[in-house]
Amino acid sequence: MTTDHLSTTFAALADPTRRAILARLAKGEATVNELAEPFSLSLPAVSKHLKVLQRAGLVSQGRRAQWRPCRLETAPLHEVANWMEDYRQFWDESYHRLDEYLRDLLMQGQEQGKENPRD
Amino acid sequence: MTRVFDAPRELVFQAHIDPRHVPHWWGQRSSTTTVDVMDVRPGGAWRFVQRDPEGNEYAFRGEYREIVPPERLVYTFEFEGMPGHILVETITFEERGGKTTITTTSLFDSREDRDGMLESGMESGATESWDRLAELLERLQKQATARTS
Numbered sequence: 695m696t697t698d699h700l701s702t703t704f705a706a707l708a709d710p711t712r713r714a715i716l717a718r719l720a721k722g723e724a725t726v727n728e729l730a731e732p733f734s735l736s737l738p739a740v741s742k743h744l745k746v747l748q749r750a751g752l753v754s755q756g757r758r759a760q761w762r763p764c765r766l767e768t769a770p771l772h773e774v775a776n777w778m779e780d781y782r783q784f785w786d787e788s789y790h791r792l793d794e795y796l797r798d799l800l801m802q803g804q805e806q807g808k809e810n811p812r813d
Numbered sequence: 814m815t816r817v818f819d820a821p822r823e824l825v826f827q828a829h830i831d832p833r834h835v836p837h838w839w840g841q842r843s844s845t846t847t848v849d850v851m852d853v854r855p856g857g858a859w860r861f862v863q864r865d866p867e868g869n870e871y872a873f874r875g876e877y878r879e880i881v882p883p884e885r886l887v888y889t890f891e892f893e894g895m896p897g898h899i900l901v902e903t904i905t906f907e908e909r910g911g912k913t914t915i916t917t918t919s920l921f922d923s924r925e926d927r928d929g930m931l932e933s934g935m936e937s938g939a940t941e942s943w944d945r946l947a948e949l950l951e952r953l954q955k956q957a958t959a960r961t962s
Contacts, residue, residue: 717952717953768954775950792825795828795834796819796825
């Protein structure tokens with residue numbers, strides 16, 4: 695059985711610093727130093743975040759980590775987006791059905807009320 | 814996710830916790846939903862099975878965490894076909910002028926204990942509303958596509 699990539703991706707996204715790193719990389723490649731700049735984080739701390747993102751397949755980096763730029767890889771994002779879309783559609787449809795069902799229930803209640811009016 | 818229903822809050826809440834109501838609305842229209850387990854109390858389990866026209870079954874399950882009628886419901890949600898990524902759903906029910914607004918917030922429960930690939934630098938699941946995450950993903954994908962084209 696293959697690794698549950700979706701969970702790894704969600705976990706990688708579940709941090710505001712990592713999301714900010716991804717947002718920066720979406721604009722173009724950056725070195726680790728460039729990524730660390732906007733945050734008051736040490737390089738090791740940024741590297742730790744990058745490792746999580748790399749493990750999720752969201753970021754790729756050249757071998758000489760300090761100097762080679764990091765780039766955003768979007769395949770995991772597509773997977774998440776597809777999953778979310780399915781999930782949203784599931785609930786969209788469920789709530790649509792709930793809307794109709796509630797109307798039915800309320801109408802039945804009204805009809806019962808008419809048949810058995812209270813004195 | 815937010816949705817408004819033309820019904821009183823008590824009824825909308827009941828539709829969520831009464832096993833007699835659930836099969837009438839929960840899940841895709843093309844499939845039939847069966848309530849397998851529904852123990853509505855904190856710590857109680859729920860499990861619904863959807864059966865599509867071809868006879869394939871898809872099971873969903875979770876555990877109730879908070880039940881505060883008619884205003885709040887918190888439970889976990891997991892698709893058995895994709896075990897391990899569990900969502901914690903919080904639903905609030907507000908009524909105004911006979912109409913009920915339900916607001917659902919989904920929290921990604923990161924299973925770092927189960928997923929040995931994650932380092933200790935990982936923080937536990939973010940409280941991110943669905944819409945904000947969807948927006949972020951859209952933006953990231955668009956920007957990345959624009960960059961490569």
